[in-house]
Amino acid sequence: MASFTNITYTDTEQAEINQWLTTSSRLQSNPSETTLLETLNTHFSSRTTLLGAKPSKADVALYESLAPAVAKWTPEQRTGEQGLPNIVRHLDFVQNSPLFGLEEKKLVVDPEEILYVKPMVDAKAEKERLKKEKAAAAAGAGGETVLADRSNKGKSVGEKVKEKAGEAKDKVVAAVGGEGAGEQQQKKKEKKEKAPKPQKAPAATAPLSPCLIDLRVGHVLKAIKHPEADSLFVSTIAMGDKEGTDDTDVYEGQVVRTVCSGLNGLVPLEEMQGRYVVVVCNLKPVKMRGIKSCAMVLAASPRLKEGEEDHHAGPVELVTPPEGSKAGERVFFEGWKGDSEGVLNPKKKVWETIQPGFTTTADLAVGFDAGVVKELSKEGEEPKTGVGKLITESGGVCKVKSLTGAVVR
Numbered sequence: 563m564a565s566f567t568n569i570t571y572t573d574t575e576q577a578e579i580n581q582w583l584t585t586s587s588r589l590q591s592n593p594s595e596t597t598l599l600e601t602l603n604t605h606f607s608s609r610t611t612l613l614g615a616k617p618s619k620a621d622v623a624l625y626e627s628l629a630p631a632v633a634k635w636t637p638e639q640r641t642g643e644q645g646l647p648n649i650v651r652h653l654d655f656v657q658n659s660p661l662f663g664l665e666e667k668k669l670v671v672d673p674e675e676i677l678y679v680k681p682m683v684d685a686k687a688e689k690e691r692l693k694k695e696k697a698a699a700a701a702g703a704g705g706e707t708v709l710a711d712r713s714n715k716g717k718s719v720g721e722k723v724k725e726k727a728g729e730a731k732d733k734v735v736a737a738v739g740g741e742g743a744g745e746q747q748q749k750k751k752e753k754k755e756k757a758p759k760p761q762k763a764p765a766a767t768a769p770l771s772p773c774l775i776d777l778r779v780g781h782v783l784k785a786i787k788h789p790e791a792d793s794l795f796v797s798t799i800a801m802g803d804k805e806g807t808d809d810t811d812v813y814e815g816q817v818v819r820t821v822c823s824g825l826n827g828l829v830p831l832e833e834m835q836g837r838y839v840v841v842v843c844n845l846k847p848v849k850m851r852g853i854k855s856c857a858m859v860l861a862a863s864p865r866l867k868e869g870e871e872d873h874h875a876g877p878v879e880l881v882t883p884p885e886g887s888k889a890g891e892r893v894f895f896e897g898w899k900g901d902s903e904g905v906l907n908p909k910k911k912v913w914e915t916i917q918p919g920f921t922t923t924a925d926l927a928v929g930f931d932a933g934v935v936k937e938l939s940k941e942g943e944e945p946k947t948g949v950g951k952l953i954t955e956s957g958g959v960c961k962v963k964s965l966t967g968a969v970v971r
Contacts, residue, residue: 565661566617575613577786581835582612582620586627588836593631599646604815606648610655617661625656629668643678770937772916772930773900776844778802779954780821780859781889783813785834787826791851793874795834797821801841801857802890809847809856816889819843822855828878829861840881840893840928840952840960844906845913862922862968879965881928884958893960895930896950920970921949926961928952928970 571579585602589595605612612620632640632653641647654671656662768774780801788794800816810817821841825834842858849855860881866872883893894900906912919934932938932946939945952960962968 565663569616569618571616571618574786574789575616575618577831578613578784579618579620580832581784582618583623584832584835586620586623589624590627593628599649601814601816603646603648606652611652617659621652621656622662622664625653625662625664625668629653629657633669637675637677641675641677645678647676768901768903770912770915770935771900772895772898772919774903774906774912775842775916776902777860777893777952778841778843779883779887779889779891779893780839780841780857782834782837782839783816783818785831787831788822788851788853790853791822791826793824793826794822794850795825795829795831796853797823797834797859799839799841799857799859800889801843802888809854819856820854821857821859822850822853823859823861824874825859825861825878825880828874828876829880833880837880838883838887838889840883842913844903846905846908860920860928860970862928862962862965862970864965865921865967865969877965879962879968881952881960881962881970883954883960884956887954887956887958892955893952895952897948898930898950917971922962922966922968922970923949923951924966926964926966928960928962 585598589598609615611617612624628649632650635650639645640650650669650671653669657664657667657669778801780799782797782799784798785795786797788796797820798813798818799821800813800818803810803817803819805812805817807817810819812818840860842860845858847854847856862879862881863876883891903912915937916930916935919930919932921929921931921934923929929949929951931949933948936945954960962970
């Protein structure tokens with residue numbers, strides 16, 4: 563019998579356990595899902611259990627889902643160069659540790675059978691290598707090294723005395739030579755005036771367009787309740803960022819952002835786990851009750867009637883990209899494809915101006931109604947009209963479940 567049944571878990575840990583139970587169910591139906599297995603192997607590279615060090619029922623569920631499949635893996639699949647040794651180690655730990663109290667072992671593991679060991683990196687040698695690479699790159703870029711003046715080095719004492727005497731003579735000549743000599747010396751000392759630097763032309767302002775908003779497919783890897791705000795979820799979402807990008811982190815081997823959204827009580831937490839969404843990626847990050855939110859999840863809600871107050875009671879439906887979409891895939895409105903801005907300047911209010919045009923159509927597609935945003939047309943121009951559907955690079959349409967004519971934000 564498991565000996566961790568009396569362990570208590572925080573709300574955050576309980577949410578994580580629920581997520582791993584969902585993952586275990588997925589693996590039970592498809593234990594050879596490569597991407598998920600690689601992510602799991604990376605997760606265990608620095609953890610003993612799914613929660614880190616604390617055992618839970620999720621570890622047992624994962625064992626029950628994966629052990630029969632792993633038992634059939636070849637040695638190369640287990641511990642080869644492309645193998646998944648951390649998964650094997652975790653499953654072996656679960657079946658042998660008295661913490662979990664398993665009665666039957668489904669997996670035979672030979673601790674001596676290790677086909678590949680990743681070579682250790684000498685930190686000092688690695689630092690020296692990077693230093694040399696940096697120096698080589700600087701040389702390749704045409705950088706010049708300024709050498710110190712050592713022209714006096716190696717001169718005899720007599721030569722140095724003679725040089726000093728010549729300098730003294732020049733000073734005496736300058737003193738008795740009158741105004742003309744002084745002017746001549748002054749000219750020698752005058753520095754050549756620098757030409758004023760040309761002023762940079764101001765950057766051209768991109769015309770107002772919904773394409774300025776960076777919309778992408780996001781994959782929710784984990785979602786929990788905000789520890790300090792009852793209405794918020796805190797989601798860990800992969801959205802195609804490169805490693806090292808501002809306001810990103812690495813989770814389960816993927817580059818992610820943390821996103822707070824006011825969906826608690828409107829969307830079940832279990833529906834957030836592992837799902838694909840559409841995210842706004844270039845809003846300025848903001849702190850929401852102590853947690854920095856670095857993007858926004860798009861969702862639809864009914865349009866209010868004139869004079870009606872918004873009590874935020876829902877219903878709310880998440881915008882869902884088409885099946886087969888990948889995290890980071892660009893999303894745009896038909897007829898409005900173009901380059902997005904970097905982080906939007908809040909003072910220019912691009913999002914606030916464009917967002918009122920976001921809506922849903924009769925066939926549940928998310929769209930942009932150009933006629934709503936009068937600022938798209940310059941003075942004297944015909945107003946822009948028409949509704950362009952929100953589509954991915956691969957051509958699929960982003961939709962909601964049931965709301966038509968809705969507000970999308």
